[in-house]
Amino acid sequence: MALHRSNLFILIAALAVTHSSCVNLTTLRLAQVVYRHGDRAPMYIYPTDPYKDVQKYWPNGLGQLTSRGMDQQYDLGEYLRQRYDGFIDRLYDRKQIHVLSSDVDRTLMSAEANLVGLFPKLTTFSEGSAGSEGKVDMQLVPIHTLMDSTDKLLHMSANCPRRDEAFDEYENTSPMIQKIREENENLFEYVKYKMGMPAAHEMFTVMKISDILYCQQQHNLTLPSWANDTILEKMRYLSGIEYAMKGGTTELRRLIGGPLVERLMSNMQAETTSQTRESPKMYMHSGHDDTLAALMATMGVFDPQNPGYASAFIMDLHQEESTGKYFVEIFYRNSTEREPYPLHIPGCGSPCYLEDMQTLLAPYIPTDWEAE
Structure with a gap:
């Protein structure tokens, strides 16, 4: 039975996306992942906020x-x-993976939840295997962090x-x-x-306002009547522009996203x-929306939008079997509900x-960040 033209196109596109995100483990040499933390409470409340009773609506705190x-991080x-x-063993091996997080509760906890999903419980291994005995059945993986005052990589909070x-x-x-600005x-x-x-x-700022409303919306809280769909859409668009500004000039790329x-x-x-x-086979980084925006803007692959919760930037290093040359594949997974899609650095x-x-990328990498 012949497929309708539009259905055939959808099928081909779906197969292309699926194929593009598959990993050739034979040629893979290194995997690096930078992801945003999972869903959180808003960072701020405002004077007329109907949900400013933090204890009631956000019991764990802003x-x-x-x-x-x-759950989002576990799924990731x-x-x-x-x-x-x-490529990465199911039983944790300290020589295979290095995890780095900003020194913020939500990113540290996100890294923990992510690792629970990545490494199965010890009870799933055969009796007598390494680590299968003991009271703790969860695999414990060290999470390294950076002092907030010196973090130029993930929270980008170091003084500059x-x-x-x-x-x-x-x-x-x-x-x-x-x-x-004038138009809005x-x-x-x-x-x-x-x-x-x-x-x-x-x-x-636009970004903060948009974030407050987005957080409330994600938790099925009824927004004020003034925050209609038109305003929400506009605010999200403008918020994406604000993220993109981190890559607005060569100097900004060097100073904001350049270190990462x-x-x-x-x-x-x-x-x-x-x-x-x-050296590790995988480097994992637990960061923020700013982290992803600055990274992708610096590399010239940022589509002005708000990086979603648990969205992930994936960079795989491969080695050609025939020539021995190294090449890089980059993917972005902006939702835990869809496959990642490829990103292409302009000119590569x-x-x-x-x-x-x-x-x-050399022009965007600082030689001495502190001096610059």
């Missing part, structure tokens, strides 16, 4: 991971197990006056940003008025020169060879 967020961990099973100055300069001089000035003032904020109050790009590139470079299997071919990628 900004804290929710049970839904834990299970997906990563499915993706890398056979020039970074802040450069961002303000771009925000105040970019014709595109100025145009967006009435919207900003209307929303601030409805929130009970003084017109000149700058604490609540440098880490990922250095890990891959080390893998190509390692003569032994001492297919396959994107590591040496070409290094050349293209």
